[in-house]
Amino acid sequence: MWVVELFSSLPGLLAVLALFGLLGSQVRVHRAAKGDLRSLAALPRAHGINAVLSVLVPAAICFVGLSLVKLIGPRLNTAALPDYVVYWTVLTVAVLGCVVAILRSTVNFRARQASEVWIKSLLIAASVVAILTTVGIVLSMLFEAMHFFQQYAWQDFFFSTDWAPNFRGDSSLGFLPLLWGTFYVSFIALALAVPVGLFAAIYLSEYAGPWMRGIAKPLIEILAGIPTIVYGLFALVTVGPLLRDYFAQPLGLGGSASSVMTAGVVMGIMLIPFVSSLSDDAINAVPQTMRDGSYALGATRSETVRKVILPAALPGIMGAVLLAASRAIGETMIVVLGAGAAAQMSLNPFEAMTTITVKIVSQLTGDTDFASPETLVAFALGLTLFAFTLALNAVALLVVRKYREQYE
Amino acid sequence: MTSPTKSLFVQDERVKRRNAAEKRFHSYGLCAIGVAALALVVLLASVLANGASAFRQTYLMLEIPLPAETLDKGGDRDPAAMASVSTFGYAPLLRDALVASIAKLNIETTLSNKDVGDMISKEAAASLRNQVLANPDLVGGVIALDVLANGRIDGFFKGRVTMESAERDGNTSPEALRVAQLLADVGVLVTRFNWQFLTAPDASDQRPEAAGLGVAILGSLYMMLVVLVLALPIGVAAAIYLEEFAPKNRVSDLIEVNISNLAAVPSIVYGILGLAIFINFLGLRQSSPLVGGLVLTLMTLPTIIIATRAALKAVPPSIRDAALGLGATKMQSVFHHVLPLAAPGILTGTIIGLAQALGETAPLLLIGMVAFVRDYPAAYSETAGLFGEAATALPVQVFNWTQRADPGFVERASGAIITLLVFLAVMNTVAVLLRRRFERRW
């Protein structure tokens, strides 16, 4: 019968135990109070809640822990943990929790504080997830990258200019062409996004009237909310052919629609709102008294912006540029669709070049064997990418903190 | 004072130059806004121009006789026996129906019967078969059906394919297009609104006309559910701990820096994390919405934590003090008083986080979603577990389609983007409206 099945399954039993604890603890404390609820350190309901938490929280932690062990088992070539071990361990823990909670339900037991301890431990567990994520990111890439470097010399990886993976086993996996492509695309993107974004921010905070602000700000926010796959398609279908037909071919610079210029221009458009909103914050943080002082001395608005506001907001703006650079380096879809897969180092921006992120995708979604250096190189690339973006973010944070003017 | 007093009504050279510089500077700013606006307009226009036609599709309205001799040899409507007739058995039925239709309309043509059959999408035979198998009583009669026309015919009516390009095309010919035009003039061939685009599953490389977003939308939906169920509680709980309870020491400082870092990590790194840990180490299934949802959860977590912390910070300390002053514990003051007041901000942040997750592509590529998925994934199955069946997601489907050779897929990809943008627009509008309705200015 499904009722029996439900109740003999783990969730069913835990629910029953929790209910038992809820009622049992309240009954016990009612009896101990001998009719006078005011003598209790905590209301019966608090005892009940504590009991429920005592059953469920340890059981949940136990279940998650043992499931992980079960999942990992086959990977580490140890015997798999049988299901019934998990079942009975969790059940035992839950029963213990129930019994202990009921026993503790005395007159002087501060049940409210006890249940808050459980809840706090859940909150802490949630915070730990954030740390675990970072640890996970670093570890996941570190181990596989180490496997890679065991099979391929790090000097060849970091200093070779030849990227040519193949199935024969004698691939050259040089990092430099990818680095070149990444930096070139990011450079073009920033060359577009920083002036446009900065001037847009200056205009909106210093010159624009309320109705202009009411139109332009949402417009820029819309640009910010567009997913990168849309920009990627835009690069592939519209910008690429346009640049090829009107610039690259007439100038004799190449015939490829996928190029550094294509990806760079589209990435620049994507970064405009990023630079603009961060610069806007930095500019608005400059107090109005600075502007008043400058105007009172007879400066025009542009002079005030150039000589007073921008120097004062410079740390924030530098931070914005660095963060935008970090975003540009880590961007994937725009370059996958816009820049092409040819790993080469050339000065011609209308040629197809590739970046670190494109190769991570291509090496991890190909058909090669997972343990081969051609696949493992993706982890080394990922680790390098992570290190770069981390460094840029750290420098951005430092610059803003160290040089920010203390106005008060 | 050394300089003689000048009249205020006379602008000297220097002031004129400074004012000219001022005007130039003003125009630079205006130009910058113009560039941003222009980029947005061109982007949306190009997406719309390429993709709007994906929502219309060309069909042939045919009457198809379903002879029992070929479809149900046993005569007893046995499902197993009928299922043994493959699409190869159904395709000729469609072809003959179209040939008959052309003859009935007295259209003279040099097309062979095979060429006429090629005007019909290869997908149509499969859908006819599915219909008959679902409804065996149709056998023996005649069914009136809207049959999908093939991709080139469809392209002709959308302007993609012309007589000139048909000359060079291996999949069609100018004669076929001429016949198609005649059929359209009579009303046998129509181009109409196409819901199938949103509901049908993906189709193979040669059949862009049949490709749809059904599987992708379902997959994205499952992933959003996973993200909502996991990221919201964990994110809010972590934010509450960090903002209200954590002692201000180096450890909590470290956690804060950690979280702002995670928010800035490139999304592809999360994909690597998902591949290495969820798929390789924990052995979860590749390409499943569960793994996709887990990866997106980790990506959305920092966003939700930061938004929740901001919402909690915005609640003035006087509220907390008032609750504590009445004898509430810290936790009671947080959960009974602060959290409800911060709820609108938390909700807005969550919706925005979900919208960002919906548009993510790179990490999903790395966990194996590049594959071609034809079957609608079930939410729960015995073999695969919860959200374990292979699926794809909207942005990944777009990427998939851009990698295909047939130019009909450009239209499909753009149409998918329109769908994605509509979803995002709805979500962001809801978030903004919520914020306006419930936000309190302290």
Added chain:
Amino acid sequence: MMKVNTLIQPNPDMAVPKITARNVHVSYGDSVAIKDVSVGISANTVTAFIGPSGCGKSTFLRCLNRMNDTIETCRVSGEILIEGEDIYHRSVDPVQLRAKVGMVFQKPNPFPKSIFDNVAYGPKIHGLARNKADLDNIVENALRKAALWDEVKDRLNKTGTGLSGGQQQRLCIARAIATSPEVLLMDEPCSALDPIATAQIEELINDLRENYCVVIVTHSMQQAARISQKTAFFHLGSLVEYGDTDQVFTAPSDPRTESYITGRIG
């Protein structure tokens, strides 16, 4: 294009006023801040604007160098003549005006630049220095006039924000007088300073009146009595009384003035 107005002489025994205001109305959006104010302010004098909070004295002060232009909702009507020229005339560029009429604010607001650059800012943008040596001279003169030179002459490269409150305010005064203005407007310059710094600034103001027409807004009647020669009392946006400081404080002609001075209102 030169335009000469007939100059108004409110008192025949007084010198021609430096600044003449006629029927000035100021409103922010719908609310009226200044109602029909007419006054003549003399050169080489310290004129104090006093009155309770919100009476419009700062607003009127800011009209004198068109700083109210920076506020979008502000509307000014009437005439304000400086040396006979209406500063609200269409062809007047506020940028040029403000080189002639300097301002010091309530809270010292030195730029986050070096002390030298702070003072040199005005002369540089107006092109008042022919070369580096000239600029050095201008900066030194301004700092001397502001009684700050001795204290900062060895650290002209240090940032202006590193000085004490009183020093910062003197820096702002030096910055304002570096453009050789004819009028110096001061909006409660001492209210953010301690008593010792206040005393130093008051002494400085007394010296400044030799060369400049000084208008100072103050909420302290004692300060007005100490340093000004003329006082204008504002109340609810109107100019209630204007005259010699001694006379306004000892024998005011308007009962509202008397109420304010004796502390009944304000």
